[in-house]
Amino acid sequence: MTGSLVIAGLGPGAESLVTPEVGAALAQATDVVGYIPYVARVSERSGLTLHPSDNRIEIDRSRHALEMASEGRQVVVVSSGDPGVFAMASAVFETVEAGPAAWRDLDIRVLPGITAMLAAAARAGAPLGHDFCAINLSDNLKPWALIEKRLRLAAEADFAMAFYNPRSRSRPEGFAKTLQILQETCGNARPIIFARAVSTPEEEIRVVPLVDCTPEMADMRTMVLVGSSTTRIIERNGTPIVYTPRSVET
Amino acid sequence: MTGSLVIAGLGPGAESLVTPEVGAALAQATDVVGYIPYVARVSERSGLTLHPSDNRIEIDRSRHALEMASEGRQVVVVSSGDPGVFAMASAVFETVEAGPAAWRDLDIRVLPGITAMLAAAARAGAPLGHDFCAINLSDNLKPWALIEKRLRLAAEADFAMAFYNPRSRSRPEGFAKTLQILQETCGNARPIIFARAVSTPEEEIRVVPLVDCTPEMADMRTMVLVGSSTTRIIERNGTPIVYTPRSVET
Numbered sequence: 191m192t193g194s195l196v197i198a199g200l201g202p203g204a205e206s207l208v209t210p211e212v213g214a215a216l217a218q219a220t221d222v223v224g225y226i227p228y229v230a231r232v233s234e235r236s237g238l239t240l241h242p243s244d245n246r247i248e249i250d251r252s253r254h255a256l257e258m259a260s261e262g263r264q265v266v267v268v269s270s271g272d273p274g275v276f277a278m279a280s281a282v283f284e285t286v287e288a289g290p291a292a293w294r295d296l297d298i299r300v301l302p303g304i305t306a307m308l309a310a311a312a313r314a315g316a317p318l319g320h321d322f323c324a325i326n327l328s329d330n331l332k333p334w335a336l337i338e339k340r341l342r343l344a345a346e347a348d349f350a351m352a353f354y355n356p357r358s359r360s361r362p363e364g365f366a367k368t369l370q371i372l373q374e375t376c377g378n379a380r381p382i383i384f385a386r387a388v389s390t391p392e393e394e395i396r397v398v399p400l401v402d403c404t405p406e407m408a409d410m411r412t413m414v415l416v417g418s419s420t421t422r423i424i425e426r427n428g429t430p431i432v433y434t435p436r437s438v439e440t
Numbered sequence: 441m442t443g444s445l446v447i448a449g450l451g452p453g454a455e456s457l458v459t460p461e462v463g464a465a466l467a468q469a470t471d472v473v474g475y476i477p478y479v480a481r482v483s484e485r486s487g488l489t490l491h492p493s494d495n496r497i498e499i500d501r502s503r504h505a506l507e508m509a510s511e512g513r514q515v516v517v518v519s520s521g522d523p524g525v526f527a528m529a530s531a532v533f534e535t536v537e538a539g540p541a542a543w544r545d546l547d548i549r550v551l552p553g554i555t556a557m558l559a560a561a562a563r564a565g566a567p568l569g570h571d572f573c574a575i576n577l578s579d580n581l582k583p584w585a586l587i588e589k590r591l592r593l594a595a596e597a598d599f600a601m602a603f604y605n606p607r608s609r610s611r612p613e614g615f616a617k618t619l620q621i622l623q624e625t626c627g628n629a630r631p632i633i634f635a636r637a638v639s640t641p642e643e644e645i646r647v648v649p650l651v652d653c654t655p656e657m658a659d660m661r662t663m664v665l666v667g668s669s670t671t672r673i674i675e676r677n678g679t680p681i682v683y684t685p686r687s688v689e690t
Contacts, residue, residue, distance in 0.1 A: 280569030
């Protein structure tokens with residue numbers, strides 16, 4: 191049988207946000223590969239082997255998946271969110287490019303998922319309803335100077351912003367610097383959304399004016415969204431609605 | 441009965457990309473409101489009234505939906521893609537803010553969907569696998585000068601880019617200007633992806649070097665994705681794979 195490799199997005203956490211396309215791929219898989227907590231979201235069944243692996247070994251994991259697909263297995267690599275947004279798809283293609291020529295002609299498909307920033311935005315209202323950018327704040331794989339340059343240019347462009355991986359125990363200082371850059375460039379009135387563990391039982395949404403933000407408000411399970419200069423807050427009972435209008439006045 | 445308003449994303453076209461959460465909301469709706477081709481994607485059934493409406497009357501449509509929810513109906517406003525990305529969610533919240541105070545306390549929820557740029561990226565490989573921005577190229581609701589400023593700053597930040605609404609019959613010149621700005625700022629080697637009608641029977645994916653792009657390659661059903669300076673192409677039989685690596689060298 192010809193093998194295949196599917197790189198599938200499981201969405202932010204809730205089963206109700208997994209697309210039927212991804213569900214069908216998992217139902218046909220012989221092998222599921224991925225980071226431990228994502229593989230734990232896949233139901234065990236006879237004929238399916240689960241291959242959970244640790245964080246930060248994305249290339250080893252990709253190689254393993256490609257080898258199994260080459261041997262004729264139906265392999266699904268699972269990511270949370272969307273596999274193409276700071277997740278497994280790029281790691282797999284890096285491995286394909288560096289690997290044997292035969293890997294290029296494997297049947298490889300990417301199945302999109304609900305990425306964290308859009309799940310978070312939906313909970314808050316529509317903060318990304320106008321032009322926006324998405325930045326990975328981790329400097330594990332790129333120099334901090336590039337992140338800082340992008341933050342300053344994004345503020346100058348007046349993009350709303352979505353930050354992935356804002357803060358981890360091993361790099362607590364990056365998000366503090368980010369808040370400082372935003373305060374220098376954006377003005378203090380800007381609403382910031384801290385959306386933690388969206389669509390899971392631990393979900394928590396906070397809307398905080400930039401001037402009141404502290405680094406501790408984010409961790410690795412938090413998406414941070416930053417309004418643009420036109421972003422509005424609708425006060426009401428409960429969490430306010432944050433949205434960015436479609437129009438900018440001429 | 442208490443009314444509710446759900447703003448739901450139907451994804452780019454295929455039924456297999458509609459989340460179960462959105463399916464459940466449609467199954468409970470008494471009224472579905474939206475642009476004609478999106479409402480046409482919802483199955484008719486007894487107890488459900490469909491309210492298709494024309495393009496460019498988003499505020500009228502929002503008001504109608506809010507009025508029905510106020511009267512106790514279970515209303516779903518449908519968008520293609522994700523409702524928070526250049527779609528109906530902002531229009532509804534603009535209407536809420538301008539409307540009677542009671543509308544603020546309605547049960548309003550946004551249900552995310554697979555937005556066009558992520559469906560398109562998945563088909564091409566992983567072109568948005570590193571920092572990126574999303575820009576609506578339509579100047580119906582913002583000055584062209586702002587679009588141009590954002591394009592130049594996005595190029596300087598070396599973001600990959602996703603363009604919504606690149607070109608329509610009424611504004612053919614904007615995308616021509618966009619290509620010119622990209623050629624000035626990005627260098628000619630940059631890969632451009634034209635992804636038309638992704639996940640529908642009319643789907644068409646083209647990968648074209650920036651130097652060979654012409655405005656006619658895009659229309660209103662096309663998403664345009666622009667690689668960053670680090671984006672790679674893996675040649676193989678058939679459509680090449682386009683991906684942006686996770687790393688940038690220090």
